[in-house]
Amino acid sequence: MNISTEQLFDHARTHNVWLDRPVPDDLLHRLYEMMKFGPTSANCSPARIVFVRSPEAKARLVPCMSEGNRAKTAAAPVTAIIGMDLKFYEKLPQLFPHDPGARSWFEGNDATIQSTAFRNSSLQGGYFIIAARALGLDCGPMSGFDAPRVDAEFWRGTSVKTNFVCSLGYGDATQLFPRSPRLSFDEACRLA
Template sequence: MNITTEQLFDDARTHNAWLDRPVPDELLHRLYDLMKWGPTSANCCPARILFVKTPEAKARLVPCMSEGNQAKTAAAPVTAIIGMDMHFYEKLPQLFPHNPEARSWFEGKPEVIHSTAFRNSSLQGGYFIMAARALGLDCGPMSGFDAPRVDAEFWLGTAVKTNFICNLGYGDPSQLFPRSPRLAFEQACRIV
């Protein structure tokens, strides 16, 4: 696989319109198998991903989206709900075996659990987008949704909470609007 910075960053765009081209399940497996190698603190890996593909699941998800995100979510071949497992620390004996005390860093500490789960599942969400782009998929990440409603619809009975949602597929380049500007180095960075 020959991946370029253009494919990952320079030429990559956030897509809102989608070509009628399916995304095979095997590609979703490959996407996860790439993104899982990105680092998280104490290898906690709190992200949980639900790939919404079927018409029945889409019919449950679309009403949870903000009005401006409903049509593009309905049209996307796949919509990924990136969740954060608030009981991630229970898997630390498997994921961080060289420190048997790691669970105790989190158990009974809701603020530490939340900040760790949110920060690291967000990192994993970034890896998810880069892995999707590396595999030739386009992404449309969003935060316009009713999180408690998504949680009740898709994560009920679990310790997982929704972090963000990302449409996946093959974007329609004819529907892109001009690229939005970004801050210059001097506006966003300092070297001290």
């Protein structure tokens, strides 16, 4: 696989309009198999994903989205709900076996659980977008949704809460807005 920085960053864009082209299940499996190797603290890997693609699942998700995100979510071939498992630490004996006490770092410490789950599932969400782009998919990440409602629809009875939502598919490049500006190095960075 020959992947360029242009494909991942320079020419990649956030898409809102989608071509009528399905995303095969095996590509979603490959996407996860790629993104799961991105580093997280203590290999905690708290991200959990629901790939919403059936008409029935979309009918449950679309009303949870903000008004401006409903049509594009409905039209996307797939919309991934990136969640964070607040009991991620229960998997640490499997994921971080060289330190048998790692689970105890989190048990009963809600603030550390919350910050670790959010930070690391966000990292994994970034890896998810990069992996999707590497596989030739376009992405439309969104934060405009009713999180408690999404949680009730898709994570009920679990320890998972929604972090963000990202549509996937093949974007219609003719419908892109001009690229928005970015901050310069000097505006965003400093050397210490």
